[in-house]
Amino acid sequence: MSKDEQSLEPNGRPIQMRLPRQSGAEGRSGQAGGLLSDLDILERLVGKDEEGIFVSPLIDPMVQLGPSSLDLHLGTELCTTRITDTTHLDLTQDKDRLAEEVKRYVEKRRIAPDEFFVLHPGEFALGATLEFIRLPRDIAGRLEGRSSLGRLGLQIHATAGFVDPGFEGILTFEFINAGRLPLKFGPGLRLGQICFFKMEEAQIGYLDKKVSKYGGRLGVEVSQLHRDPEILRKGGGDKSGDKSASRLDKPSTERRIPGT
Amino acid sequence: MSGKPLEVLLRVGLELLNRSAATRRYLEKIGPGDTGEHRQLIQTIRIALDGVEQLLPQTIDSVVKFLPKGEPGRELGLEVLDSYLTKFAHWFKTIHELLVYLPRQPITPETVSALAASFGEVYRSYQPSIILGSLFNALEFDFFQIVRDRLPDIDTIVVEDAENIVLQLAICDRDSPHAWAILAHEMGHAIDLREGISQKITDRFVTDPGSQAYQLVRSWSQELCADLLAAKALGPSSILALLNLVYCILPLTNIFSPSTTHPATRWRLEVVSRYLKEQHGDSALLEEEALFYRAAAEYSLARAVPEPEARKALRALDSRQFDSIILPIAEELYEAIGAVPIPRHTTVPDSLERCLVRLRQNLPVSAQGLPRAMLRANIASYRQLHFDSKADRQKHFEELVGKFKEEPLEMPTIFLSGFQRRHELIQDACSQVSRLSEPERLENLCADLWRLDQLVASSVNTSSVHMHIRLLEHRTARDRE
Numbered sequence: 066m067s068k069d070e071q072s073l074e075p076n077g078r079p080i081q082m083r084l085p086r087q088s089g090a091e092g093r094s095g096q097a098g099g100l101l102s103d104l105d106i107l108e109r110l111v112g113k114d115e116e117g118i119f120v121s122p123l124i125d126p127m128v129q130l131g132p133s134s135l136d137l138h139l140g141t142e143l144c145t146t147r148i149t150d151t152t153h154l155d156l157t158q159d160k161d162r163l164a165e166e167v168k169r170y171v172e173k174r175r176i177a178p179d180e181f182f183v184l185h186p187g188e189f190a191l192g193a194t195l196e197f198i199r200l201p202r203d204i205a206g207r208l209e210g211r212s213s214l215g216r217l218g219l220q221i222h223a224t225a226g227f228v229d230p231g232f233e234g235i236l237t238f239e240f241i242n243a244g245r246l247p248l249k250f251g252p253g254l255r256l257g258q259i260c261f262f263k264m265e266e267a268q269i270g271y272l273d274k275k276v277s278k279y280g281g282r283l284g285v286e287v288s289q290l291h292r293d294p295e296i297l298r299k300g301g302g303d304k305s306g307d308k309s310a311s312r313l314d315k316p317s318t319e320r321r322i323p324g325t
Numbered sequence: 326m327s328g329k330p331l332e333v334l335l336r337v338g339l340e341l342l343n344r345s346a347a348t349r350r351y352l353e354k355i356g357p358g359d360t361g362e363h364r365q366l367i368q369t370i371r372i373a374l375d376g377v378e379q380l381l382p383q384t385i386d387s388v389v390k391f392l393p394k395g396e397p398g399r400e401l402g403l404e405v406l407d408s409y410l411t412k413f414a415h416w417f418k419t420i421h422e423l424l425v426y427l428p429r430q431p432i433t434p435e436t437v438s439a440l441a442a443s444f445g446e447v448y449r450s451y452q453p454s455i456i457l458g459s460l461f462n463a464l465e466f467d468f469f470q471i472v473r474d475r476l477p478d479i480d481t482i483v484v485e486d487a488e489n490i491v492l493q494l495a496i497c498d499r500d501s502p503h504a505w506a507i508l509a510h511e512m513g514h515a516i517d518l519r520e521g522i523s524q525k526i527t528d529r530f531v532t533d534p535g536s537q538a539y540q541l542v543r544s545w546s547q548e549l550c551a552d553l554l555a556a557k558a559l560g561p562s563s564i565l566a567l568l569n570l571v572y573c574i575l576p577l578t579n580i581f582s583p584s585t586t587h588p589a590t591r592w593r594l595e596v597v598s599r600y601l602k603e604q605h606g607d608s609a610l611l612e613e614e615a616l617f618y619r620a621a622a623e624y625s626l627a628r629a630v631p632e633p634e635a636r637k638a639l640r641a642l643d644s645r646q647f648d649s650i651i652l653p654i655a656e657e658l659y660e661a662i663g664a665v666p667i668p669r670h671t672t673v674p675d676s677l678e679r680c681l682v683r684l685r686q687n688l689p690v691s692a693q694g695l696p697r698a699m700l701r702a703n704i705a706s707y708r709q710l711h712f713d714s715k716a717d718r719q720k721h722f723e724e725l726v727g728k729f730k731e732e733p734l735e736m737p738t739i740f741l742s743g744f745q746r747r748h749e750l751i752q753d754a755c756s757q758v759s760r761l762s763e764p765e766r767l768e769n770l771c772a773d774l775w776r777l778d779q780l781v782a783s784s785v786n787t788s789s790v791h792m793h794i795r796l797l798e799h800r801t802a803r804d805r806e
Contacts, residue, residue, distance in 0.1 A: 104704075104722070107729065111700040114686075122692030122791050126729040138794075141434065141786055168356065177434050178793035195790055197689050197783070233687075253794045283689065283783040 100133050101204075101261040109204065109261070118261065119199035119233070124253075134258040136211065137194045140235060141252045142285040143174045143182055144191035171287045181251040184242040189223070192238035193285040195252065198259070199233035203266040206259045208236055214256060218244020221257045228259065231270020234282040330403050331389070332755055333575075333621045337410050338385050339751065340572040343771050345377045345417055348424070348497040350775075355427055363427055370427075373420050377413055382764035384409045407628065411576040418461050418577070424496045425459035432457060432494060435782050436505050438789035440492075442736045443558040444512055445668045451515055453490040455508065457499055461573070464493040465511035465551075467518070490515045502781040503747060506566035506740055509559040513551030520665060523550040526657045545588045546654045549596055553655075553662045556597045557604075560670045561611045562740035564597045568618055581626035582639070583646070591615075591622050592647055596655040603659070604669075610745055670737035680734070680742030681749075689780050690742055691787035694731035703728055733791035734784070743781035747774060 101109065107130070109118040120135065129136040149169050156163065171191075176182050184190055200206055206228030210221040223239040238257060242248050250256070272280040279286055352367055352374070385406065392402040432455045440455075441448045458464065468489040492511045498504030517523050523546040530546075531539040555563035571580055571590050583589040594615045601611065630636050680690040694700075707725050712718040754770045 103726075104707075107700075107726065108704055110729065111697045111704065117697075119688060121689065121731065122733065122787060123694065123729050123731045124692075124791055124794055126726050127723065130726055130729075138790075141790060175434050178438070178790045195787055197691075197787075199688065252790045253797075281687070283779050 099263050101263060103130055103132055105263075106130065106133075106135060106261060109201075112201070116201050116203075118201065118204060120196050122196065124195075129255070131258065134209070134260040136255040137196050137208075137236065137257045137259055139238070139250065139252055139254050139256045140193040140195040140285075141176050141178065142193045143176065144171050144285050144287055145174060146170055146189060147172045167288050173285065173287075176252060178252050181249050183247050183249045184219070184240055185247045186218075186242050186245055188240075188242055190240045191285050191287070192221075192240055192256070194236045194238070194257070197233075197235055197283070198228070200228060200230055200261075200271075202230045202270045203264055205230050205262045205264055206232070207262070208238075209258050209260065211255065211258055217248065218242055218246075219248055219256075229271035230264065230267045231272055232280055233272060234280055235284065237279070237285055329617075329620045330624050331392070331406075332617075333624045334403065334406050334410060335385065335389075335755060336617070336621070336751070337572050337575050338381060338413075339754075339767060339770060340569055341410070341413055341417055342378065342381050342767060343774055344497045344573060345374055345381070345420075346771050346775065347499075347501055348417075348421060349374045349378070351424070351430065351496060351499055352427075354430055366423075366426055370420060370423055373416070377416055377420070381413050382767045384413075385767065386764050407576065414573065414576040417573070421461045421495065421497055422459045429457055429496075430499060432499060433782065435502070435785040435789070436494070436508065439502070439505055439736050439740070439785050440508055440512060442789065442792065443509060443668070443670070444516075447516060447665075447667045448512065451488075451490050451512075451519075453492045453512065453515060455492045455494065457496045458493040459496060460493070461495050461497070462493075462570070463495065463498075463504075463507040463511050464491075465514040466491050466493075488519075500782065501778050502740065502743060502785060503569060503778060504566055506555075506559060506562040507570065509555035509563040510551045510567065512558075513554030513563075514547065516554055516665060516667070517547060517550045522658070522661045522665070523547040526550075526654060526661070529657065530654070541585060542650065542654070544586045545583070545650065546658070548587050549593065549651070549654055550658055550662070552593050552597050553600055553658050554665060554667065556600055556670075557662055557665070558667050558670055558737075560672055560737040560741055561597070561601055562737065562744055564594060565611065565614060565744045568594070568614055571618075572621065575621060575625055579625050579629035581622045581629070581643075588651060589622070589643070591619060592651045594618060595647070596651065596658075599655070600659055600662075604663075610741070610748060614748065671735065672738050672741055676734070676738055677742050677745065680738060681745050684742060684746040684777065684780060685749075687776065687780070689784040689787065690734060690739055691784040692731035692733050692791055695728055700728060731791075733788040733795065736785065736788070739781060739784045739788060743777060743784075746777055750774065750777070 106118070109116070110120060110123075111117065123129065124138065147170060151166055151170060154163070154166055154170065174182075182190075198206070208222055208226040208228060210219065214221070220241040220243055221238045223241060228236065236257075236259070279289065349371065352371055355363070355367065388402055388406040388409070393399050436455055440453075454468070468491045470489075492508050492515075494505065494508060498507075523543065526546050527539065527543040531542050533539055552564060567590065574580070580590060583592070594611070598611050598615060626636055626639065630639060676693055679693060679696070683690050695703075703725055707721060710721055712721065750770060750773050754766065
């Protein structure tokens with residue numbers, strides 16, 4: 066308990082308090098290494114361009130905002146695994162074959178706002194947040210599940226809950242139903258939460274990295290493992306890039322100001 | 326040649342290239358299929374498309390680079406470019422028609438969401454089927470009528486309400502929200518058919534149903550009625566979508582003159598523009614686009630009718646037809662449209678401007694709350710407060726948090742801001758014509774337009790989910806009461 070709060074109790078006398086903590090540098094909430102508080106998050110949500118955290122839509126901030134986190138909703142895109150005749154995924158093979166096998170292994174699905182999806186026990190699926198998120202270079206995020214859903218066996222990320230500074234796009238849920246009963250859920254359900262960490266400004270933001278595979282995405286994306294440089298080295302195929310990509314479809318992660 | 330022929334031709338080239346890229350993306354979505362049965366067909370179509378995508382920018386570049394400054398060499402150069410674009414338009418139209426041999430993808434859920442949100446209860450009462458078609462156009466028809474006409478002897482075909490409305494979108498436009506807006510016009514046709522608006526107006530103007538004049542007035546008033554219903558529900562976006570489509574067929578037809586089934590697009594633009602100006606006061610973008618479109622139509626006329634005197638006579642006829650047929654029909658329609666129970670679209674200039682700022686930053690535009698500057702001021706005020714107790718602090722903080730709530734944006738705003746951004750990107754590129762002709766520049770512009778399409782589609786989707794959540798909240802609150 067802080068000194069201010071301790072001085073509130075003894076005789077019930079109203080005490081003039083100044084409870085909200087002042088932020089560090091002006092307009093930049095939180096201290097390096099620290100977890101952002103509710104007020105810090107609000108301050109960042111309206112921060113000026115380069116400093117602000119962008120999260121939209123904010124459907125019900127009263128419900129979404131926790132003491133140090135912001136709840137996120139499920140969007141309408143899902144990616145489930147298909148039953149195929151592929152015996153295994155060989156992560157050491159050349160990139161083109163790996164990409165093709167991954168494509169055959171997963172299936173993208175869309176659910177309408179009033180439809181539902183059933184995740185069976187032990188089943189794995191990818192989902193996307195309804196919210197589009199953009200982090201400044203001095204804020205990292207961490208996606209976590211919600212306790213109420215975890216208690217029912219729903220895990221919302223298998224391994225990749227970390228959000229790099231400079232990231233923008235929708236976040237991906239990696240669902241696993243660890244319970245014994247199928248779970249039925251649909252778009253708009255609050256399934257996860259994100260908390261934010263203040264850090265020193267990164268020299269290279271996520272989207273400015275040479276290989277940033279999932280930035281700028283507006284829908285759920287299947288594994289892009291084949292774009293890893295080590296996969297390229299092991300493969301004997303074309304090393305100049307993805308053959309299927311046209312010159313007219315520059316990857317959305319490529320940083321070019323529109324109109325130039 | 327009159328107007329701005331080079332700018333017009335570049336716009337035609339851009340719209341063709343953009344739709345060509347969209348078709349290739351559609352092919353990628355189909356994929357090879359598990360059995361690979363369509364692999365060869367897809368491969369063949371892809372090679373043809375690659376040809377269009379590679380040759381088109383190169384051709385524009387090489388022609389524009391060596392375009393002489395003075396007449397008549399310049400005119401000759403433009404004719405060369407024009408003839409190439411005609412060839413590309415033919416290629417693309419043919420390739421698009423070949424897509425009928427491939428498995429068809431369903432339309433995206435956003436397409437339905439956009440129309441359902443724009444037309445409200447009326448849309449739900451029609452429950453149209455939206456399908457993708459190989460024709461490079463958008464259509465509306467009653468499927469039940471077709472079946473009954475073709476199988477007249479089978480009396481047992483009975484559909485509950487004897488109506489099966491189909492809205493058809495070109496395959497290449499599946500993922501392009503800037504093209505979905507045309508479906509609002511097709512939806513307008515369906516409403517007109519049921520309400521009998523254009524029928525009543527035609528009967529008022531021409532008495533003999535067997536005459537050619539009757540058929541002409543009927544067809545033209547049907548089109549104008551559909552345009553106005555779309556404008557009422559979705560604002561200027563529907564007619565703007567039509568313009569983009571017309572640029573693609575400009576090399577193949579004379580877009581200046583009306584046909585027996587459709588009034589000239591310039592007239593339609595003018596009728597919608599007047600309606601929006603009078604009823605909604607938001608036709609600014611439409612006016613800018615109309616200005617450019619008029620130049621394109623003049624170019625098309627000059628191309629189809631080389632003799633200046635014949636052109637002059639056609640323009641005079643055009644003007645007479647507009648004043649004596651189109652305007653009187655439009656006046657009648659303006660009144661009739663008001664009574665149709667579809668939501669009247671609203672777009673707030675301030676809200677549109679904020680959307681545009683977001684789209685410029687590559688961000689989606691699904692929801693809006695209080696402006697950031699206002700929220701910043703609220704936080705600053707909160708920080709100055711002194712609290713009497715924890716409860717007092719909680720109360721003030723909750724008040725502050727409540728101000729961050731965003732509401733879903735209406736479809737007309739999302740679409741119009743998308744068109745504004747599209748217009749901005751094209752204008753920006755066209756302001757330096759010589760640079761636009763560079764292949765890299767044209768390709769970048771196509772990539773920007775694709776990203777914009779994705780942002781708008783994603784915004785439509787998110788806004789629909791957001792609206793659904795609000796609807797459920799509303800129902801829960803009502804049940805509690």
